[in-house]
Every structure is written in structure tokens, then in C-alpha cells.
Amino acid sequence: MQKSNTKISMAVIRRLPKYRRYLEELLDKGINRISSRELSKIIGFTASQIRQDLNNFGGFGQQGYGYNVAALYEEIGKILGLDNVYNTIIIGAGNLGQAIANYTNFEKAGFIPKAMFDINPRLIGLKIRDIEIMDADNIEEYIKENNIDIGIICTDKEHAQDVADKLIKSNIKGIWNFAPTDLNVPEHIMLENVHLSESLYTLSFLLKHNREQEDV
Numbered sequence: 479m480q481k482s483n484t485k486i487s488m489a490v491i492r493r494l495p496k497y498r499r500y501l502e503e504l505l506d507k508g509i510n511r512i513s514s515r516e517l518s519k520i521i522g523f524t525a526s527q528i529r530q531d532l533n534n535f536g537g538f539g540q541q542g543y544g545y546n547v548a549a550l551y552e553e554i555g556k557i558l559g560l561d562n563v564y565n566t567i568i569i570g571a572g573n574l575g576q577a578i579a580n581y582t583n584f585e586k587a588g589f590i591p592k593a594m595f596d597i598n599p600r601l602i603g604l605k606i607r608d609i610e611i612m613d614a615d616n617i618e619e620y621i622k623e624n625n626i627d628i629g630i631i632c633t634d635k636e637h638a639q640d641v642a643d644k645l646i647k648s649n650i651k652g653i654w655n656f657a658p659t660d661l662n663v664p665e666h667i668m669l670e671n672v673h674l675s676e677s678l679y680t681l682s683f684l685l686k687h688n689r690e691q692e693d694v
């Protein structure tokens with residue numbers, strides 16, 4: 479029973495992949511039923527936080543029984559849209575772009591890498607696994623002809639906004655941005671940033687101040 483999740487806070491949504499990861503581990507161990515208290519022990523959120531989070535989506539637990547791990551895992555996957563398949567392209571076929579192209583688990587989760595794009599003539603025409611690196615001049619045409627949902631930006635930060643503008647013009651739906659810059663995108667484009675250096679500098683702070691990390 480899934481309620482509309484339009485009003486769910488981003489804080490809750492950002493916890494869902496973690497729930498799903500722990501539930502997958504439980505399934506791998508053959509555990510099919512878990513109480514919010516037991517889940518709390520392994521995941522680190524309080525039991526009431528867990529109940530509150532999952533109630534947002536209609537609640538999957540039953541008093542005295544707890545949660546059915548497989549059902550909850552599947553439902554969270556659906557809420558996250560992981561029952562869909564997404565066509566993706568990677569723009570910037572350098573170190574990071576190639577690493578992402580080589581990481582087959584994204585593909586297994588339904589994020590299909592259809593092509594890569596670069597401006598470097600030495601890269602154009604090469605393949606990473608079976609994914610061809612194409613000339614960045616052809617991005618817009620390719621997106622329109624191949625029903626691409628997500629553009630993954632792996633260029634340097636100086637070119638990232640130009641690339642984003644091209645993606646937006648071609649009616650891309652989502653952008654996964656790895657360049658360390660804040661992109662300007664219209665509201666209808668879903669944008670998710672991965673700023674690795676910010677995470678590293680947070681670790682630096684934690685080391686310097688010897689503070690334990692807290693989940694918010």
C-alpha cells in the first residue's frame with residue numbers, strides 16, 4: 479500500500495537506499511522477518527525513526543510480527559523507482575567516466591550505459607566494455623534519437639554547465655553530476671550531485687576534531 483510520496487521529505491528519501499542495502503544483506507543471510515528494534519540495532523537509526531520513516535509509505539510492518547524483509551525490500555525498490563530501466567549516457571570519458579562505465583552493478587540495477595561522449599579525439603571511437611565513446615558534438619542528436627533518461631557528467635568543472643545546457647536542450651530527464659560545481663538547471667530537470675571532495679573534507683574534519691559521525 480503506497481501513499482503518494484510527493485510530500486515525503488528528502489531526508490527520508492535519502493535514508494531509503496540505506497534501508498534497502500541492509501535489507502538486501504538480511505535477505506542474503508536468509509532472514510525473512512525483522513522487528514524495527516532489531517533493524518535499528520544493525521542500521522543505526524532509532525526504532526521509532528524506522529517506524530516513522532516507513533509509515534510515510536503506508537507502513538509495511540505488523541504489530542507483533544515486524545517487517546517482512548523481502549516485501550519491504552521490494553517495496554522500497556519500487557518507491558525508489560528501481561523497478562524501472564533507465565537509459566544513460568556518460569559525458570566525459572576520462573578517469574571517472576571510464577570507472578563508472580566499467581562498474582557493472584549500475585547496469586544490473588537498471589541504469590543502462592548506452593554511450594559515452596568526449597571532446598578528446600584520442601578517446602573518440604574507443605570502447606569501454608562495449609560502450610562507444612562518441613564525439614561530444616553529437617550529444618543532442620543522440621539523446622533525442624535514443625530515448626536517454628539520465629546524463630552523467632564526468633567532465634572537468636569548467637565544462638560542466640555547458641554540458642548540462644546541452645542535456646537540458648535535448649530534454650534529458652535527470653542529471654547525475656560528478657563535477658565539483660553547482661549547476662543551474664530548470665525545475666523540471668532532476669539533478670543529483672556527487673561531490674566526492676566534500677565528503678573527503680568532512681572526513682578530514684572528523685579526523686581533526688576526533689568526532690564520531692552522526693546520521694542526520
Ligand SMILES: NC(=O)c1ccc[n+]([C@@H]2O[C@H](COP(=O)([O-])OP(=O)(O)OC[C@H]3O[C@@H](n4cnc5c(N)ncnc54)[C@H](O)[C@@H]3O)[C@@H](O)[C@H]2O)c1
Pocket residue numbers: 569570571572573574575595596597598601614631632633634635637640641656657658674675
Ligand atoms: N576521478 C575521480 O576520482 C574524481 C574524484 C572527484 C571528483 N571528480 C570530478 O569528476 C570530473 C572528472 O574527473 P576525471 O578524473 O575523470 O577527469 P579527466 O580529466 O580524466 O576526464 C575528464 C574528461 O572530460 C572530457 N571533457 C571535457 N570537456 C568536455 C565536454 N564539453 N564534453 C565532453 N567531454 C569533455 C575531457 O576530454 C576528459 O576526457 C571532474 O570534474 C573531477 O573534478 C573526479
